[in-house]
Amino acid sequence: MNTPKNKKILTPAQKKRKRIELVLCAVIVVSMLIVRLVLIDRGTIRTQDSALTNEELLSVLERHEVTIDEDGTTGYATILSATPGKRGKADTAVIATGRTVLENFADGTTTVKFPNASPVTGSVLASNEEAGIGIIRCEVEDQDSVYYSSNLYYQMETGTQLYFLDSTESLVPCTVQETDASVDGYTSQMTILQADNLSADDLGTVLCGRGVYSASGYYLGTIETIETDGTAVMASGADVVELVTKNQ
Structure with missing residues (x-):
């Protein structure tokens, strides 16, 4: 029997193993695509170039924007991250606000009003006055982290x-x-x-x-x-x- 030079001849067992490897690779790729599509559909991940309608955009902003009330003085902030609590503890949210809002804090704490939760007390975690920003930590349930790119x-x-x-x-x-x-x-x-x-x-x-x-x-x-x-x-x-x- 004539065979091309330098061509490796696989045994039936090797051919079978090769086919299995190819099938597994295909299954993994398809599974990853399905998971990504599900996550995109649920909003867990999104593509950066997918412009939203005004209604969709308004919904996103309403979900992540909160109100700060310091002795009747109103300010605003954005939910940056929401971390699930451990061992029965409440979730922790970190929100970002501006320098002027922080200047109204008398003792480093304030009342934060979330869109879908009762008002909670927030405390200043850190600030950068030169950049005009500050972050506040709160304990609050069922909040979503904002997307940043x-x-x-x-x-x-x-x-x-x-x-x-x-x-x-x-x-x-x-x-x-x-x-x-x-x-x-x-x-x-x-x-x-x-x-x-x-x-x-x-x-x-x-x-x-x-x-x-x-x-x-x-x-x-x-x-x-x-x-x-x-x-x-x-x-x-x-x-x-x-x-x-x-x-x-």
């Missing part, structure tokens, strides 16, 4: 459309005017946004702590102040995530 954050440029909630929980579109901007009172670089048609009730530091999101629902930063012409200063989401990482 460093890729989307660093891809922001002039004209990029972002979104946040006003004081009536309505969706506000805004556009990036400048990234890596130097702003008096902050040593970290800030992002300048332009938001039109805002109510006079939402100017100044009223919306301080509100999270700012991409069109696909990723958290990218936190509102600090809004001027009378709708110019807003946004603290860096990258700085917020770094602060959380260092203090968890």
Whole structure:
């Protein structure tokens, strides 16, 4: 029998084992694709380029934005992470807010009102005044961690459309005017946004702590102040995530 040179002849047992290996590889690949599709469908993971409808985006923001009430003074914050409690303990949520909100804290604690839970007491975990941000820890059940994308954050440029909630929980579109901007009172670089048609009730530091999101629902930063012409200063989401990482 003639056989090509350098060609390895497999025994029947080896051929069978080879077929089994190929089938197993195919099963693993298909299983991974199915799991990913299920997770995407459930919202556990999402693709960065999947722009949401206004209704879907509003739902995302409403789920992750909370209100801070310090002796009648209202501020806002974003749920960054929610960690399940161990051995019967309550879940722990870490939320991000702005510098002006933290300045109203008398003793390092405050009342936090979540969308689907009773008000709880939160305590300041860490802050970075130069970046205009702070994080607060609370014990609260059934909250979802926000999505953050460093890729989307660093891809922001002039004209990029972002979104946040006003004081009536309505969706506000805004556009990036400048990234890596130097702003008096902050040593970290800030992002300048332009938001039109805002109510006079939402100017100044009223919306301080509100999270700012991409069109696909990723958290990218936190509102600090809004001027009378709708110019807003946004603290860096990258700085917020770094602060959380260092203090968890």
